[in-house]
Amino acid sequence: MSQELLSLGQASQWASDYLDRPVTTSNISYLIQYAKIKKYLDEEKKIKIKLNELKKYYDEHLVKKEESWKSQLGDDLNWGLSFSNLRESDTTKHVHRLHPYKGKFIPQLVEYFLDSHLNDYKKQIFFKEGNTILDPFMGSGTTLVQSSELGLHSIGIDISDFNCMISRVKLDEYDIFKLSYTLKNILSQTINFSNKVFDDSFDLELKERLSDFNKKYFPNPEFKRKVHKGEIEEEEYGEEKLKQFLKENKKFFEKNGTKDKTILLDEKKMSSFLSKWFSKRVRQELFYYLKLIENEKDEKIKNIM
Ligand SMILES: C[S@@+](CC[C@H](N)C(=O)[O-])C[C@H]1O[C@@H](n2cnc3c(N)ncnc32)[C@H](O)[C@@H]1O
Structure with missing residues (x-):
């Protein structure tokens, strides 16, 4: 029984009964994705998980936590206030x-x-x-x-x-129609700006190259499991792979994806955080979007944006 293989639906049903709260198939998929439990494939290549592994995970993370607090606080413990039953x-x-x-x-x-x-x-x-x-x-x-x-x-x-x-x-209370109109307006202005300056085909190709690279060097969930077990030092490995990706794609990055450089915004005032973590196109879009927000006259709408 404990080695029983369950489908995602059966696992969510079992976990909901076991924990006495709704556990969805997405909750189970999340556990697989983050390498908390292993996934198996049946003959039809459908995802299965082992009941004993799922039970072990919940026992260690939820049931034992409650027992441990109960042993420390006895009847003073109102476990309901942990709200662990909530989604x-x-x-x-x-x-x-x-x-x-x-x-x-x-x-x-x-x-x-x-x-x-x-x-x-x-x-x-x-x-x-x-x-x-x-x-x-x-x-x-x-x-x-x-x-x-x-x-x-x-x-x-x-x-x-x-x-x-x-x-x-x-x-605050808002004029929802005005807010919705203003948001749509600045969003469409930002999209127009971005389309004028940048070439979509560059981004599409970058996405494909990144996806192929990630599949090869960061396969999911095997990669997370190796990190979890200490077989890979995540930070060091990540730095090394970043260098490798930039080197392998040096020629491609020289193209840089810009169609019209004349309307590019000056990035000198931009925070170093933005420069480090976002691509040029995203940085320019964010900067443009921020400028539009700064021009908004209605303070409440400006705040929520
Ligand atoms: C844990 S957070 C509170 C979270 C809040 N209960 C909620 O649900 O979002 C603590 C807050 O205290 C603020 N804080 C810390 N020292 C303060 C001080 N001397 N005066 C006023 N606020 C302070 C922090 O900026 C932080 O936002």
Whole structure:
């Protein structure tokens, strides 16, 4: 039984029953893609996974975690507050998805303390509709958004200008039609600019060359598994392969893909981060897009863009 091979559908069904929460086939595919579990192919070349390997993964990562905390905290542990039963789509519901801020609260945790339910652990209601809540470290504004959902007033403070901007964007009211029109407009202007300056065939060929190279030297998921086992030192290997790719394609890069150099933007003011990580075409598109945003008169729309 434990060596049983399961299809993705059967694995998602089994895992949902085992963990008592929905586990989708995409969740299982994610485990394969990131080399957390191995994939096998049956005679018809369909993907299969071993039940014992899947169970071992969940036992080590989820079930044992709960047991370990229980042994430390005993009956004081309210495991429900780990919200480990929630899917990523629940914890990033509506505006919480706007920015992937790593340090944010799980919104359901905030809701738990702000709303008016009581249970064996929560024996007191802390807020009533119309009250005001202050979050002096609001980060990306999770507390403020949840307060607004529950009809509470809120004030947020943060030392980081960027985090204040994320929170403002989530909490402001917008003229959706104007916003949608403005966004489409600057997007189409950026596409026109890019098409005028750059040659698509260069990008298509670069994509193909990169894809062939990656398939050869970074096969998925074998590469990640080797890194996981310590057989490959990822950073060193990556640097070496980058040099190899640039060397093998030196002639091709000399073409550089530019159709009309006369309207290229001056990149001197661009941050070194952009210059290091993005190709010339992407850098120029981003820079052009930023210029259009800077020209926007409506401050709210400018912020959300
Ligand atoms: C872990 S984050 C809070 C995340 C937030 N609960 C959320 O859900 O997005 C902590 C925040 O505290 C802010 N912070 C740190 N020191 C601060 C200070 N002295 N005054 C105001 N904010 C500060 C940081 O900029 C950061 O955004």
